[in-house]
Amino acid sequence: MDFFAGFDTLPSQLMFKELEIVYSRIVAAGLEINMTRGLPSVAQLELAGSFLSLPGATNFVSRNAIDWRNYGCLQGLPELRELVAEPLLGLPAEQVAVGENSSLALMHETLAYAFIHGLRASPQPWRKEPVIKFLCPVPGYDRHFAMCDEFRIEMLPVPMLATGPDMDTVEKLVACDPAIKGMWCVPKYSNPSGAVYCSDTVARLAKMPTAAKDFVLFWDNAYAVHHLTEDEVPNQPIARLCEAAGHVDRPLVFASTSKIVLPGAGLAFFGSSPTNLVWWLKHRASKTIGPDKVNQLRHLLFFANSAGLTAHMKKHRVLLAPKFEALEAGLSQGLGNMEQVAWTRPKGGYFVSLDLPEGCASRAVELALNAGVALTQAGATHPRGIDYRDTTIRLAPTYLDLETLGIATQVLVVCVMLAIAQNGGSQNSVHGHGMV
Amino acid sequence: MDFFAGFDTLPSQLMFKELEIVYSRIVAAGLEINMTRGLPSVAQLELAGSFLSLPGATNFVSRNAIDWRNYGCLQGLPELRELVAEPLLGLPAEQVAVGENSSLALMHETLAYAFIHGLRASPQPWRKEPVIKFLCPVPGYDRHFAMCDEFRIEMLPVPMLATGPDMDTVEKLVACDPAIKGMWCVPKYSNPSGAVYCSDTVARLAKMPTAAKDFVLFWDNAYAVHHLTEDEVPNQPIARLCEAAGHVDRPLVFASTSKIVLPGAGLAFFGSSPTNLVWWLKHRASKTIGPDKVNQLRHLLFFANSAGLTAHMKKHRVLLAPKFEALEAGLSQGLGNMEQVAWTRPKGGYFVSLDLPEGCASRAVELALNAGVALTQAGATHPRGIDYRDTTIRLAPTYLDLETLGIATQVLVVCVMLAIAQNGGSQNSVHGHGMV
Known part of the structure; x- marks a missing residue:
């Protein structure tokens, strides 16, 4: 035409x-x-053709002696966690749990726990607060914003720069307003600008004092390994920096394989500090007997190892x-x-x-x-x-x-x-x- | 020995x-x-051996023209809903949605929506009520009770008889206490007694006046097709009876294939009135872009039809x-x-x-x-x-x-x-x- x-x-x-x-x-x-x-x-989608026949007949035995076909194993197979933890979340496998098929759902779930029970450092469940506010780098991801709407979280936009969110604004806001409990971050290849948070931005996010004792970063590492050039941006060491700054519970890290294997048939992951993970799994135990380990094994066999993922x-x-x-x-x-x-x-x-x-x-x-x-x-x-x-x-x-x-x-x-x-x-x- | x-x-x-x-x-x-x-x-578990290689290479095209490998299709593939709706939930396919791998998780999710937003008939979100109470037929399922604990729902035990819950007690309690918003029901082959709610019990549950306008039955049809004898108990027509009694939104029906194919790798289902389903999917849309349709297709190919399920x-x-x-x-x-x-x-x-x-x-x-x-x-x-x-x-x-x-x-x-x-x-x- x-x-x-x-x-x-x-x-x-x-x-x-x-x-x-x-x-x-x-x-x-x-x-x-x-x-x-x-x-x-x-x-x-066709890249995942062989994925559709897996795991197939296999004698796989997980080292934790769980029968992957039966109930249980709330945190997920250790072998699968070891495969994904570092490349997708920048965390050790022990600090990662495997969920269902949607990282959005894990964010929603985490918000629900915060509202019903409060985070570990919360003075009270978020539902008891008169208002909860989140910082929203803008332009940003519409589904993050829709989730705020769903939970009646007030959204405070902050400008998204080529280096990440405008940290001068961020630091000022979180320092003075204890109702600001969280912030959305897509730290790498951000939706929609593709911006990558620079090391200074990440360091300031880790270090900044916040009026809310239970302030958290919803660190949506959606595009962890989704490079478009040879210049592959590594994961930012947000967990290590937060821990060094005395804010070990600050980052809540999310990722998934939706855009790696097949949307819908992927796996979603949650990772955080060891204590946050215990908190999270404790609440999760009231919700499910265990995740889909057949899909975990399917991933494991499809990639074999992290080189296979790369x-x-x-x-x-x-x-x-x-x-x-x-x-x-x-x-x-x-x-x-x-x-x-x-x-x-x-x-x-x-x-x-x-x-x-x-x-x-x-x-x-x-x-x-x-x-x-x-x-x-x-x-x-x-x-x-x-x-x-x-x-x-x-x-x-x-x-x-x-x-x-x-x-x-x-x-x-x-x-x-x-x-x-x-x-x-x-x-x-x-x-x-x-x-x- | x-x-x-x-x-x-x-x-x-x-x-x-x-x-x-x-x-x-x-x-x-x-x-x-x-x-x-x-x-x-x-x-x-070994009965599901061939399940592990499905869907495999297939030219399946869903009649709703959704690419089952990609995002979307929040309610689930129509073909799969048609297969399971009647035998597992006793509902038409249009009134059923497919979730992830755990019906417990769908109950938890539904409770979360009720607490955050309220049910359709709720005067306010449940989180704003001073207390929420559920009727708990006893003996019952520990994970139902744990979920009440998680949501700080006060549990009122009612005796479980061979014919289902003691309806004289149930009717008296729900008639006078508007804080009683729900009731756990495992209507068929109940956990742990194996009791089957008799038709009189089901009719009374459908008809009974309740002080709470938003009273609901958490109808956990966990053992819908899990017969141990030739005397296969059919599904109770709870939805039809509730509708006839003017309580169309009363039953929230749950089921799963965890104990049909493989625990963890099964599918969970939610079904209710058309209006409740719209309410439920609206909130679900803030949480996920869509369910695992690869697993839905796997189920479809494994069973082929309801005779295959039987x-x-x-x-x-x-x-x-x-x-x-x-x-x-x-x-x-x-x-x-x-x-x-x-x-x-x-x-x-x-x-x-x-x-x-x-x-x-x-x-x-x-x-x-x-x-x-x-x-x-x-x-x-x-x-x-x-x-x-x-x-x-x-x-x-x-x-x-x-x-x-x-x-x-x-x-x-x-x-x-x-x-x-x-x-x-x-x-x-x-x-x-x-x-x-």
């Missing part, structure tokens, strides 16, 4: 009327492209990196000379964050949707779905094949340019060369 | 001194037998029925002529409940433990683990092979007789023929 046929110029040099012609051609094409969520592609992630990278490169190329070519338009170039994870001039994001998303390309809803990256400046769009290039992604990127570029143009050039300083 | 060598009489006709000699022989044998929990035996349960029965028969025979032979000693003869499920004269249960369990046979702790069948009359012992014959079960039953018989004898014959009316 050549939406630009007849225009002998770069898209960014089109006049407003020409843009409208191109847009009407796109609408007429009747596209149906969905890039709302960070789904693995079908090709990625090798498997390289296969994902081979499929994913070209998509991020294509998106980057499309955005550069189409929007590279637009002022107040910027996007991230992540080294891992599943998303790119696109920033537009104030007041343009929701219009661009609306134009794209009308043209058959569903993007993540504008505002989704902000608490309660409200991006007051209306600037941020989350881009999810992983699910589409390269050709479709190329079309979607073209549509995105045209919709962004139209939205900016429609929003009026002057106040938003739009200076595309040929643009009105 | 012939503990009775040299005594030319039935165990029940032994004198006290002779009993002590037999007991010392048992202790000397150094047994290590664990019958504390209702675990499937290794032979039962056929599979017959294989369990072939393994389990002889154990219950052997236990029954051993108890009859050893304790059949003891006054105030009685036990149940379940037609399904995993347990037998043994009643001793007042004050003897914990002593019998202690004697058995000292002799190397671990029984379920006395009191476990009662709220907070306290059986004030100290009469009830839960027997779990499923895990042991027949020979070991025979030995354990002999030990049990001797320990029961000793405990009764040591407790003094007069006040407890022990009238074994040759007993002191």
